[in-house]
Amino acid sequence: MTAMVEISELRKTYQSGFEALKGVSLEIREGEILALLGPNGAGKTTLISAICGISVPSSGTIRVGGYDTITDYRAARKLIGLVPQEINLEPFQKVIDAVRFSRGLFGCKRDDVYVERILRQLSLWDKRDAKIMELSGGMKRRVLIAKALSHEPRVLFLDEPTAGVDVELRRDMWDIVAKLKADGVTIILTTHYIEEAEAIADRIGVINKGELLLVEEKTALMTRMGRKELVVELQEPVESLPEALSGYDLDLIEEGRALRYTYDTSADRTGITKLLSDISATGLVLRDIRTRQSSLEEIFVGLLQENAA
Ligand SMILES: Nc1ncnc2c1ncn2[C@@H]1O[C@H](COP(=O)(O)OP(=O)(O)OP(=O)(O)O)[C@@H](O)[C@H]1O
Structure with a gap:
């Protein structure tokens, strides 16, 4: 398998002088699901933000689909879908409009067939004309995923996708992730739930205090666990x-x-x-x-x- 994301010696020091990433190197293969585990403040969101171009690394390089995230930002960013930790939706917008709008932001032509497929896949089709404010918290999380997938990205980042959601929705999310993987999407998720990593990841990375302590195939880790x-x-x-x-x-x-x-x-x-x-x-x-x-x-x-x- 080829590398979809290549991170080399990534460092991030915030303006406060705090070193949030201390030389992280990591390759994420096309089509795999990588779970990043780590305690609060470990640097998971910082790492994802740097890959997605939301924050600028202090040093090191990141390539997504072969494109450098700084010098080839637009090409790299187009390959990425990001589901943020916080729900940041427009309350009065209709579900289908939110997804179409996100697609437009990436310069993609309107494609009703694709949008319908995504909404159906996420069990949102029946809610397509509902306003965001009328949805449950779980439905809103699905809309975040639909928006992140709107421009047909090849890599999807899920930052704590199931934080604070009930067991049923968590299992639904796992099913959604499995379907996306079957479609060939590369998935990186951060989580505090070790059970979640165990259930869906191909590989597990453990990050602490800005350092990647290990990246290992889940089955190998399970053997150790065994x-x-x-x-x-x-x-x-x-x-x-x-x-x-x-x-x-x-x-x-x-x-x-x-x-x-x-x-x-x-x-x-x-x-x-x-x-x-x-x-x-x-x-x-x-x-x-x-x-x-x-x-x-x-x-x-x-x-x-x-x-x-
Ligand atoms: N803008 C910022 N300025 C200064 N420090 C920051 C900034 N953003 C994050 N940090 C610090 O960087 C460290 C890593 O934060 P980050 O959000 O990446 O952790 P995380 O692993 O995602 O944690 P959580 O599991 O709580 O979401 C934390 O100590 C945090 O306080």
């Missing part, structure tokens, strides 16, 4: 691990009262059965066993803590 711990409580504490168990990834914890075995749930074999029989063979008596799974959320929080250290 790591589990088995804690074997012992009847009597031991001072050290028996030599016969040295081949296992084991730690002695809880002052020698338990053994912790970390394993990969996605592996063909976890090795638990053999481990338990090998433990018995050493003469150690088991009192109890328990397992726990590290979640993506824990990985995420752990990453942020590491970054803070």
